[in-house]
């Protein structure tokens with residue numbers, strides 16, 4: 141099992157605070173059967189240069205790898221980034237450096253408002269001219285913001301990957317209408333699209349803790365074992381594991 145989206149590197153963004161929390165998160169992942177995680181700290185082009193980001197990420201990753209070398213029971217870890225959209229990014233020279241290490245996969249966080257055609261143009265440029273593969277981070281978080289569906293529909297038709305957060309599938313008796321709508325939306329997306337991947341987007345050990353196992357159980361219950369198996373096959377093919 142793979143967690144494709146997690147803020148597990150210590151002290152680099154609003155995710156894990158320190159190495160203790162990182163180890164706690166990795167222990168939670170392992171206890172749920174996760175064998176590999178993709179550490180995807182936030183990258184905001186307006187806050188830091190790519191170089192600064194990569195140096196900070198490397199330091200954080202090294203501190204984790206040092207401990208992991210003595211803890212083989214914990215998941216393996218690959219570094220990546222969750223890159224926040226910025227206008228004109230299709231032409232940004234250093235984009236490949238922000239891909240998941242060793243791949244041409246870019247985890248892209250889209251704007252949390254109405255999408256416009258310039259964003260669509262950047263996405264097509266990244267895919268067609270730059271030849272990178274986009275994974276759209278947590279698509280369920282943008283859907284309700286697209287009052288005009290035109291650009292949303294065009295983006296969903298692009299050859300990219302749709303990532304959803306594990307927690308968005310999970311509801312309880314006390315969940316409100318919004319959470320129920322989101323869970324239904326996520327299940328519908330899985331039914332309608334083969335090109336989906338799940339990540340936890342976990343940030344800590346409490347309110348945004350690793351929760352892949354619970355989401356997978358739910359997906360299996362609602363959509364059947366074969367849909368879950370297809371999800372795993374797609375994930376493995378995408379990441380070349």
Ligand SMILES: [Fe+2]
Pocket residue numbers: 145147222277341
């Ligand atoms: Fe995230």
